[in-house]
Amino acid sequence: xxxxxxxxxxxxxxxxxxxxxxxxxxxxxxxxxxxxxxxxxxxxxxxxxxxxxxxxxxxxxxxxxxxxxxxxxxxxxxxxxxxxxxxxxxxxxxxxxxxxxxxxxxxxxxxxxxxxxxxxxxxxxxxxxxxxxxxxxxxxxxxxxxxxxxxxxxxxxxxxxxxxxxxxxxxxxxxxxxxxxxxxxxxxxxxxxxxxxxxxxxxxxxxxxxxxxxxxxxxxxxxxxxxxxxxxxxxxxxxxxxxxx
Numbered sequence: 652x653x654x655x656x657x658x659x660x661x662x663x664x665x666x667x668x669x670x671x672x673x674x675x676x677x678x679x680x681x682x683x684x685x686x687x688x689x690x691x692x693x694x695x696x697x698x699x700x701x702x703x704x705x706x707x708x709x710x711x712x713x714x715x716x717x718x719x720x721x722x723x724x725x726x727x728x729x730x731x732x733x734x735x736x737x738x739x740x741x742x743x744x745x746x747x748x749x750x751x752x753x754x755x756x757x758x759x760x761x762x763x764x765x766x767x768x769x770x771x772x773x774x775x776x777x778x779x780x781x782x783x784x785x786x787x788x789x790x791x792x793x794x795x796x797x798x799x800x801x802x803x804x805x806x807x808x809x810x811x812x813x814x815x816x817x818x819x820x821x822x823x824x825x826x827x828x829x830x831x832x833x834x835x836x837x838x839x840x841x842x843x844x845x846x847x848x849x850x851x852x853x854x855x856x857x858x859x860x861x862x863x864x865x866x867x868x869x870x871x872x873x874x875x876x877x878x879x880x881x882x883x884x885x886x887x888x889x890x891x892x893x894x895x896x
Contacts, residue, residue, distance in 0.1 A: 654828055658837045661827045669820050669843055676817050677847060680762075681854035683786050683815070687760045688718055688855070689864045693891065695755055695780075697722040698764030698790075699740035699772055700729060705764045705790065705844045709852055711895065713871035716852055717884045720892045722753045727772065740770045741802055746779055752893065757784025762848075765789075766825055766840045768796035768809030775803055777812040789813035790844055792821040819843040 652660075684694055696706040696719060706721045725731045726739045739745065749772075755761055763777040768791040781787045789809045793816070796808045810816050819840050821827070826835035859866035867884050870877040889896040 654830075654837075657828050661837065662839060662842055665820050665827075665839055665843055666846060669818075669847065672820065673817060673847060676815060677851050677854065679815055680788055680817065681851045681858060683788075684716075684760050684851065684855050685858040685862070685864070685866070687758060687786070688716075688859075688866050690758050692718075692756075692758040692760065694719045695722055695753060695759060695761045695785075696720070696764070697749075697761065697773060697776055699727045699770065700733075700736055701841060702764040702766065702773065703728045704841055705848060706762075708845050709848050711869060713869060713873075713877075714852075715869050716855060717867035717869055717888055718891075720753065721894070722749055722776070723894065724749065740772045743771045743775055743804060745772045746775045749776060750779060755780045755783055755785050759785040760788065761785050762788045762790055763809060763813070764791075764844065765809050766792045766795055766819070766821065767799055768792070769799050769802050771803040774801065774807055774809050774812055775805065777809060778805065778807065781812060781814065786815070787813045788815045788817060790817045790819065790847065792823075792825065792840060793818045794821060795823045795825065798823050817847050819847065 698706040709715050710719050710721045727736055729736055761780040763773045765773040777787045791809050796810055801808050821839045824835060825838040825840050827839050828837035829835050855866060869884060870880045872878050872881055885895055
């Protein structure tokens with residue numbers, strides 16, 4: 652068995668374990684998001700570094716929910732300065748700046764994403780959102796975050812600021828395949844995080860049909876009628892979601 656097989660075996664096992672251990676948390680998340688939509692609230696997503704990939708995972712996506720607002724700033728992402736983003740996510744001043752642009756309020760839901768759960772911005776943003784009355788979901792690795800200290804003035808890690816924890820089950824350091832020279836490669840947090848989030852999306856859709864409330868979902872723009880369907884949703888939400896138009 653080579654490293655290709657090892658990585659997939661690790662991922663299969665982790666997906667199965669996550670499905671079982673996080674089923675109740677996923678159900679709770681879906682129901683809180685469903686209630687948010689019923690009440691006219693917004694689902695916000697946020698992550699720094701590679702975490703922002705998951706913040707975008709359920710935004711403007713074929714088969715995805717329309718009332719999703721990712722909290723984005725280039726300096727906290729990877730494409731301008733990858734190394735610089737690592738330093739920026741430790742600066743607490745970002746929280747106030749982000750909340751000026753993304754006015755999270757009572758009744759909204761925030762999914763804050765950080766594998767380590769230790770750096771200032773995702774942690775303190777979650778704390779402030781909670782204080783504003785939003786329901787906060789942390790997507791993190793409990794194995795990793797419980798093995799490290801915090802890097803913020805409140806001395807908190809992400810799971811300590813959340814109403815609900817989604818645990819991606821990853822190992823300390825995220826990489827899952829070990830080699831003879833002592834190195835570790837093959838992170839799992841993105842694959843597992845995406846599976847957790849998309850499963851929740853599916854359950855929200857199911858709940859909307861079971862309970863009869865409106866929850867808008869995008870179609871693929873690459874199928875017939877998709878552009879027309881999506882244009883209607885973009886017009887509806889363009890003033891609520893920066894970057895949608």
